Amino acid sequence: MHLRSLDIASSLGVHRSCAAARHILPTVDSVCTANAVLRELGDNRPPIVILTGAGISAESGLMTFRGNGGLWEGHRVEDVATPEAFMRNPELVHRFYNERRSRLQAADVEPNAAHMALAMLESRWPTSVTVITQNVDNLHERGGSANVIHMHGELMKIRHADTGEVRHWQVDCDATTLDGRWRPHIVWFGEAILEPEIITETLRAAGLFLCIGTAGQVYPAAGFVHETVGASVEFNIEPTAITAAFGHSLHGPAAATLPGFVEALMMAAG
Numbered sequence: 001m002h003l004r005s006l007d008i009a010s011s012l013g014v015h016r017s018c019a020a021a022r023h024i025l026p027t028v029d030s031v032c033t034a035n036a037v038l039r040e041l042g043d044n045r046p047p048i049v050i051l052t053g054a055g056i057s058a059e060s061g062l063m064t065f066r067g068n069g070g071l072w073e074g075h076r077v078e079d080v081a082t083p084e085a086f087m088r089n090p091e092l093v094h095r096f097y098n099e100r101r102s103r104l105q106a107a108d109v110e111p112n113a114a115h116m117a118l119a120m121l122e123s124r125w126p127t128s129v130t131v132i133t134q135n136v137d138n139l140h141e142r143g144g145s146a147n148v149i150h151m152h153g154e155l156m157k158i159r160h161a162d163t164g165e166v167r168h169w170q171v172d173c174d175a176t177t178l179d180g181r182w183r184p185h186i187v188w189f190g191e192a193i194l195e196p197e198i199i200t201e202t203l204r205a206a207g208l209f210l211c212i213g214t215a216g217q218v219y220p221a222a223g224f225v226h227e228t229v230g231a232s233v234e235f236n237i238e239p240t241a242i243t244a245a246f247g248h249s250l251h252g253p254a255a256a257t258l259p260g261f262v263e264a265l266m267m268a269a270g
């Protein structure tokens with residue numbers, strides 16, 4: 001597997017609508033999909049790996065990146081999410097992440113039913129459950145998940161530009177913070193993702209891959225579905241650039257589709 005630096009797909013795959021898109025009731029679809037996955041698993045209860053993106057946090061009140069009203073509509077990636085942007089205009093880059101950090105701590109931003117369902121799955125599934133998230137928010141942890149890999153960094157941390165030291169950080173950060181050499185602990189475009197070896201091992205060991213709320217447009221995450229064997233399910237409100245690569249798709253808000261799916265899996269796990 002080639003774990004490259006962060007890269008936006010230059011050409012998008014063909015969207016394929018799937019049978020599960022014809023949903024009548026989200027919970028009915030969720031249970032049917034879980035049962036189909038359980039039939040594929042047979043008596044096995046393999047390690048589960050879950051890739052999450054901005055969509056899982058949308059119902060918690062955090063903006064996604066793409067699409068109408070998304071973060072990249074109001075900001076150019078080249079201005080706020082590259083090392084060059086930070087060298088050129090650190091004030092603007094810090095302001096962008098300070099706003100995100102502050103929003104994440106707002107009283108109305110809470111983990112939603114999808115985050116909670118994943119935490120429940122981790123506590124009940126007989127083998128390991130690992131969340132690999134592209135999200136820099138902390139809603140998985142606040143929802144109760146313990147086994148979380150933040151491949152694109154974390155908003156609530158800052159990193160020293162020279163030593164690489166990472167610190168928890170709750171307030172604004174700028175060019176005057178501490179010794180003035182601190183940056184957001186965020187993986188910018190052109191930089192290497194975090195924890196590549198652990199991610200490769202986790203994907204290889206998994207027998208069920210769930211992908212929740214990501215547009216499938218940023219690599220290497222968008223290619224993870226090709227690195228796993230076994231059953232795979234995509235959860236999204238609409239077909240994405242990578243839908244065709246999944247065995248199953250559940251279309252609807254993750255907070256509506258995921259709890260029923262997880263509940264059905266857990267019942268099978270005993």
Ligand code: OAD
Nearest residue numbers: 053054055058064065066134213214215218236237253254
């Ligand atoms: P995007 O904003 O590109 O995509 C969000 C996806 O979530 C879309 O496919 C939506 O259809 C879907 N979605 C929205 N609401 C949903 C809901 N309630 N339930 C389920 N799905 C929903 O976000 P990502 O794919 O996460 O990187 O973006 C990947 C990376 O690109 C981000 O980590 C960020 C960005 O540039 C960095 O900034 C380092």
